[in-house]
Amino acid sequence: MLANQLPLPKHFIWYALLLQATLIGLYQPALPVWNTLLFILLLCWQAWRSGRNQGAFTPRQVNWLLAPMLLLLMLQLKQLGMLNLMLHILLLAAIGRNFTLNQRKDAAQLIWVHYFAIACSFIFYQQIALAFLIASLLGLNLYLQHRLFAANEARLQPRRLALLLIITLPLWLGLFLLFPRLPPLWQMPNQNIASTGLSDSLDPGSIERLVQSDALAFRVSFQTARPAREDWYWRAKVYEDFDGRSWQINTRFSAQNRPAATAISAAEVLQYQLLVEPHYQRDLFSLGLTLSWSDPVRTRPAGLVAYPNTVAQRISYQLTSVLQAIPLESAAEQQLNLRQNSANPKTRRFGQELAKQYQGNSTAIVQALAAHFQQQSFYYSLTPPRLGNNAIDQFLFESQVGFCSHYASATAVILRAAGIPARVIGGYQGGDWQQNQQYLLVRQRDAHAWVEYLLDNEWQRFDPTAAIAPERILAGLEQTLSVSERALLNGWQDNWLGKLAMQWSHLDYFWSVWVLGFNQSDQKRLWQQLSAWQHWSTLLISLLIIAVFTVGWLLWFFWFKHQYTPNRLRQQLCHALASEPEVGVTVSNWLQGYAIHHPNYAALFNELRNLYERSVFANDEHAAKLLQQKIKQQRRLLKKLRL
Incomplete structure (x- = not known):
């Protein structure tokens, strides 16, 4: 067969x-x-x-x-x-x-x-x-x-498997470090895949629902000094079209452009690496004004960065940014962010009054608006009341209870009514700094919305939430909410299971950064460092010695150790029994003496003697192999027996 x-x-x-x-x-x-x-x-x-x-x-x-x-x-x-x-x-x-x-x-x-x-x-x-x-x-x-x-x-044979693993491990490591890194051979499809994170539409209630998720959004490690917590504003989306209730992203963000050149100070430069979780969108996250980026990141208008395809897998990228305002791109952008509609008449009238009172001074109007939020009975809440058609009017002049999207939306409408170009920014603010692991962990609960307004041809950041609830910016969302509202957050459990899950998350992060994040740029730097190393001759000599030793050991293990010569079989028997036959005594008689001296094990010694005689006198390699296996199986017992 x-x-x-x-x-x-x-x-x-x-x-x-x-x-x-x-x-x-x-x-x-x-x-x-x-x-x-x-x-x-x-x-x-x-x-x-x-x-x-x-x-x-x-x-x-x-x-x-x-x-x-x-x-x-x-x-x-x-x-x-x-x-x-x-x-x-x-x-x-x-x-x-x-x-x-x-x-x-x-x-x-x-x-x-x-x-x-x-x-x-x-x-x-x-x-x-x-x-x-x-x-x-x-x-x-x-x-x-x-x-x-x-x-x-x-x-x-576990021992042999472990030996092969040890031998091949350096080869695997060498191929991983030195073999050319290839781009993905395919991209994930995006049909009927629900996106996570911020959406392309921002309305009252959208971020409130998002922050109740404790899922990871991204993690960040800094190669330069870490900025202050109040500067952790991670820009992802810019909302410029307003229909009276919700904000949408303008179609111009489907284009790609390079940020305008600007004068910077070397002390302001930030270099950092982000590890982003799959969210099935193209938007990525950045601080301030992005100056340079790693492949395949692309730029969009308003200083945003994006991925060429939907982020359906965990990705890693590096950015260089400065914490300064985003420059105005064109007069069309300025006019786009002045557009108004007929909704929310009270809010627009309030903005016009501010403009008249402060004679169109943008800085004074923004300061007055922050003071207004602080002095009135506005309240920051994760569970604001439902609003009707003129949602901004109802929020500002009736309920005065809202979340970050309420304050950002109302602020942008007021500033536009006052003649100041303004837009809403969606992204994340803050995060949990992991001191021992030296990286920032940003979750969906850190989702946030704020405002950018135009001043001297630069888009300045204004966060009305900082005026209402400064603890949200300086300490995080949990420090702002009431005890009942904190229960709505799906936080990590403060017990041994939650701590174990967090430690596993740390391990998963380093796996992603050092293994999955090892890209062509990292490999190129590695090659440059290796080529500049001055101890190549010493390394090559050492590797040659190790290779000769390894080859010799393998030859002994796979050839000499398995030779079935009479002398080799005799040595194995003597080593197993921890003794040798006397001068003039044959191995067969020596084993027969063991059988007589230990009658309880006579069958074992007779089997050893029979296999030895077949191996030596009949050149039976199968018998020699069985003899070696029997010696190995009974090694402990044989060492205890003495003549």
Whole structure:
């Protein structure tokens, strides 16, 4: 019988089903609910058939089974996108192959499909925990391959596996550091994927809902001095179109441009690296005015930065910024941010009165507006009352209870009515500084809205929240809210489980920065440092010595150690028994003496003597191999026995 026609190893199908069930879980970002249920149904059916020892399907039967499912997937092309469709077909091929498993040639094809399906899991995940899970699946598939081609009595040898891992680890590290970093071969589809974080529309209530999430938004490490907390304003979106209730992003932000050149002070420059979580939008985050950026980051109007595609995977990028106002780009931008509408007449009248009172002085009007918020009974709350059509009028002159979006929206409308160009900025303010790990952790709860107004052709920041609730800016959102409102926040639990989760988050951050974030720029710097190193000759000599030693040791381990010469077998027996036969006594007689002296172990010594004689006198290599295995198995017992 040919090797490919041998029956499958015991439990092979069950291991394969376990692997595929885990893959279905990992592929969830690409699988609609009904497709997931279909795949689970197929797995359950095959598990039931395997439990009843039912025979494999013929290729014709499998084709009739899978053809309607494949057609159903093809009809979902527009909904799924090409990449997701290919992943569906890959998973369907793996599960369908289960129904034809009968001989080893069928299982060999399944093994290679598994390898590709496991590798595709990295499209969705970069977290260290899931990387370990995917590596475990790879190990399980390697074990299936071992069971498929190894002898039935063969067992895994942990010591040899560990040795091979130690030998190959430097090779892996070298390839990771020195092999050219390639850009992604594909981009994630964005069909029917709900975005997270700030939306392209800002209305009363939008940020309130967002800040109740404790999910990570991004993390930041600074290569220069960390700015003061009151300067942690992470710009992401600029809202310029107002319909009387909500703010939208103008269509001009679909373009890309480079920020205008400006004079800066070297002391003001900030260099920092951001690690952004998937939020399925293109907007990225930055401080102040961005001067330079790493690939593939692009710039947008108003000094914003963006990603070329939707951020469907965790990404890392570096920026250089200065904490100064954003320069005006054009007269059209100025006119765009003066536009008004007929809604909220009381608010517009209030802005006109301020302009008349302070004779159009922008600085004086902004200061007066801040004083107005402080002196009136305005209250900062996560649960403001619902507002009607003229929402700004109701907020300013009736409820006077609102969140950051209420204050920012009202401020921008007042300033426009006073003849001052103004716009609303959406982003994040603050974050939790991790002192031991030296990085800033920004969550969705840090989402914030503020205002930029035009002064001397520069967009100056004005945050009315700082006037109403300065604790929000200086200490964070939790210090501003009441005890009942804090309960609405999904915070980390202050117990051992929450602390353990935070430590794992730190580990995941460093994994992302040092492993996933190792890009072409980092590799280029590494090459430059290596080329400038002055101790190459010493290193090469050391590596040559290590290589010679390693090769010699491997030759001894794989060749000399396994030689079955009589002298070699005699040495192994003497070492195991911690003694040697007397002069003139043969090894056979010496072992026979042990058998007589230890009658309880006579069978063991007679077996050793028989294997030794077959190895030496009959040149039986199989007997020599069995003798070495027996010595290794009984090494501890043999050392205790004495003549």
